[in-house]
Amino acid sequence: MVPTLAHVQPPQDAAGTHDVTNQAPPLAPYDASEDVALIEALHREGAGWAEEDIRRLGLRAGGTEVQEWSELANRHEPELRTHDRYGHRIDEVEFHPSWHRLMRVAVAEGLAGAPWADGRPGAHVARTAGGLVWGHTEAGHGCPTSMTYAAVPVLRREPELAAVYEPLLTSRVYEPGLTVPSGKRGLLAGMGMTEKQGGSDVRANTTAATPTAEPGVYTLRGHKWFTSAPMSDVFLVLAQAPDGLSCFLVPRVLPDGSRNVFRVQRLKDKLGNRSNASAEPEFDGTVAWRVGPEGRGVKTIIDMVNCTRLDCVMMSAALMRRTLVEAGHHTRHRRAFGARLVDQPLMRNVLADLALESEAATALTLRLAGAADRAVRGDAGEQAFRRIATAVGKYWVTKRGPAFTAEALECLGGNGYVEDSGMPRHYREAPLLSIWEGSGNVNALDVLRALGREPGTADALFAELALAAGADERLDSAVARLRRDLPGAGQAGARRLVELAALTLQGALLVRHAPAAVADAFCATRLGGDWGHSFGTLPAAAGLDTILARGLPGE
Template structure:
């Protein structure tokens, strides 16, 4: 496919319009001139983010900084930004039958989707860290996701599920031995073929059903044992199964021994298609480039993963992984829209001055920058905990268990309000599809809903606290690292302890919100410049803040915050 860059299109338009930038009449006179409009943002470096680079080094992934910078430049290139737009404008199409009437159940994607997928898999954004013994490998993947997240969010779904499938699959070593080397590979091979004949695989999930949603214990899909040990047949219907062209799926179904986890390949070892009938694709608010489907199982071959009746326990590690990715993707979306807003206000003037120099706009930018840096710092801290937990650190595992759920609740909740404010910085231009901001705005709510909406995550925190006292201890051990550095943070930690003692489901959201904010405050006090940490603690913890972005106190170091967040290269 030949891709024309944004800059080339603008040059062509200028030549056709006689260089006036407007429409020419018969006499060559322009009816209007284009002025006071930003130049295209792309190409830019999506990794040119001080908070991102500092967090990468801090959490043990500094060895990959060069890789991250290269990927950031690729993500911000005009070509990749064009792929992202095209993948969303040309949505996937379901083909249930071929021209002769044979059932095929395939989904066709625009070439741009495949370009994005090929790059993401090659860069290790799927399951590659599970095959990398270097400390920080999972941190590196998350940092790369924060940079690559400046592209299209939809294709992050299959890479995330592939990443999350590996630890669950390890509960069945004989299956992991076959599939893990292919899932952790860096080759993207689209199309349905025998999995073991491909050089790389993608994994999907089929968990929820229409009658239960997140309450998977109400699933009715039935799993019947066959004469072959460990092999079952499934019968039932799934309500949300994204990326149906993945090679294998982890599916929850009711076996004789209770809710269990199964591996379902799209193509069987003998080359025949498994029964995976796609009834329809979801017509979604956002995430349009990614196909989300309703598959029907009828005599579908499936291999047991883990033990019968242990389905939830088998997938819990998967949930930790995908929740981390929800935090990561939301933080990436914040950063992307902040960069877009910052670029616009630097190149747009109103009332006699550049927008970026207007005091109130500078307050808005600084407030958004605080939120973005706090989300990035927490994301990378969670990735560091995940990396150390898989290497056997029990304390980090306990911290990860509670902090990931809290981070998932709060950061993804902030996403929609953040993207709306960033969009507003562009004024009417931001409300137009060509700006890309409406796509980001539609994407933001998904990350709060996916892998358990707000209530599910808040109640999950309560369950984690009730089951193991080590989780609360791990949380407060982390917060203690910043004790004495800021009186407002210390007061917030005391309030959190008081609220924790209540343990009421009715106030679970308040508890988890405070938990996430104190964690973010602790990280910024310890690692960010004074202007950033002081403004965050004054507003998010000290109460000197309004109900909208752009209400930082007059004493906040707005210039220092904005300059840190938006270097000249973005």
């Protein structure tokens, strides 16, 4: 007999099988600027006047609407359209409306080229701080804003070109679409340096630049390997002119309104950074204007690289902070074994260790921004410090990002491994920042190059470290090791040297500016060796409560 079960009734007081308990509520809305270390450094580096704007932007970045834009921009990836319906070559990339919404806010808030038109001391620091809080949205659209910011000092090497383009690159108006650049209210810039046969070895480039009858105007023929944000209005490109590798300005649309030859062969299928299109453009009779002398292309475009490397550090620090906030939020609302996760000693150690790493990254990022701000205003000492410290910071902070985001993801357990938590997107993003603008080896070699060719850079580095001399024996010992190892450094030991330089810089900043418990924990672990091989191994006397009270919102 088959039972009908008609007489079986569920208990009236039974809970539904799909009732949701012990899950964290959504993080948004939250305040992305709720970061003590960031606000303190903003004032310290001369941009305290921007605090109100940074706090307003932080509230917007953590808002429900903007967080939804970020998710949609990554879910609906850009699409390449090589031809229109009639067969005409157009080489356009279509983005989801959420991408344009994010871009519009970023440009309006001065995160692209605006600081170059702002005469206030600290303008570049304010932009970096804005990037640290707006970076809580999504990373892809930070690429075109970064390249636009970085293009301005390069174009200033050609005053006639700068007179036309700089006012539009420093505009706070986002105007997408391909049309004559001079007729737009605001422009975006990109760059095309690498080629498939050379990568970071740009001197191996084969793209050829042929002079025309018009002075300073060339035609290009060749194929670039990684050119992000292909819908930008203008690009700085490296190509081989008769006298060697040179820098050129390539507009997508020419002054007469015709499309320049910019054939997008394909979009890269990338691990992360999915909202941002990275393309392989082909040049064939492409019109370009020379920027700087022939044969000095690397020296000309290096100003752009220095700026974008700072942004790699900034974006890594923003990603660390974003994932730490997510981990803290989850552990405050999730219970296990009879207590909230955040109240359990082992989890508190993990969170405190992450908070310590995040504060060190934020402090170094804004110190680098302060050096950049003062360097562009003529401070030679800060220029020398910027030259070496940006490469050091780019190497180290971006290297810490992947391990950091993995640990923060793990704080959410299986929930963190699910796409709709947002954590996988952040995790995929983290490795890019150590690759973009030179991998770890490239930056380590750049530090050696600076030390060998510009002796003033070492003096500037040790002058910065001397400001913390005598405050902590472990820091003093690490500085002594750095001073000992610096003169004979070679390629084989370059990573070890750069890592030590980064840790001493971070330690010196924390000793000078952070609470004693924070500085002591950093020096004990990162410099004194009282640390394990993963996050969450701070010594028992590390002052976890003080670190967490400073580093975790709502703690």
